[in-house]
Amino acid sequence: MSFEFKGARAFITGGTRGIGRAIALALAEAGADVAVNYLRNRAPAEETRQMVEALGRRCLVLKGNVADHEHIHRMYETLGEEFGGLDMLISNAASGVLKPAVDLTQKHWRWTIDINAGALLLMAQHVVDLMGESGGKIVAVSSLGAMRAIPNYTAVGASKAALESLVRHLACEFAGIGINVNAVSAGTVDTDALKHFPNREEMLDKTLRRTPAGRLVTPKDVADAVMFLCSDEARMIQGHTLIVDGGYSILV
Secondary structure (H helix, E strand, O other): OOOOOOOOEEEEOOOOOHHHHHHHHHHHHOOOEEEEEEOOOHHHHHHHHHHHHHOOOOEEEEEOOOOOHHHHHHHHHHHHHHHOOOOEEEEOOOOOOOOOHHHOOHHHHHHHHHHHHHHHHHHHHHHHHHHHHHOEEEEEEEEHHHOOOOOOOHHHHHHHHHHHHHHHHHHHHHHHHOEEEEEEEEOOEOOHHHHHOOOHHHHHHHHHHHOOOOOOEOHHHHHHHHHHHHOHHHOOOOOOEEEEOOOHHHOO
């Protein structure tokens, strides 16, 4: 399936590396202008900008914390000024504390929930005006930890479960104004984020052995799923979480 997004405007949070960058490049290849967000490291953001511009599309680089209302307001003001509106919002930025449940503090919990689930609510509240009467697409990036227990993943898994629930509720509220809200749940993807797991190699090996497709999920696999949910072909899909894991989660 070939997607055409010529003239569309997309905002990808955390769109400077890994899955986020793959989504930004896929949308740019299909003709969309994109804005990518980063919090601390500008170098990957500039690399992404150069890659998008090499495809002949425009790329805005926005610095900000997606869990901070003022930062979001400022980024959306820039999007309105520079793009004049928005057609797609990809909520991909993620963080969180990887610790056993007994070691989690209230600060750990609040940070993880705010950045992984709360950010979608704040961004969705702002994006309605930018999408306007023509509507648009919102896609959140989740993970299998939302429904499966993973060592040290308590806070992150709970935040992803909250994210998927929020997607369903937003879908019900936004469907009537022409906005589709869905999620993509990715299996184990070997990105920079996985380097924070102390058992990274064990996770990769186990996932590879258990995946019916015989290989790990790549950032492009996730980006392709996002492209579908952003397309007109997905116009009647609302509140759905599309699992991209090569069949891993169907095994008992």
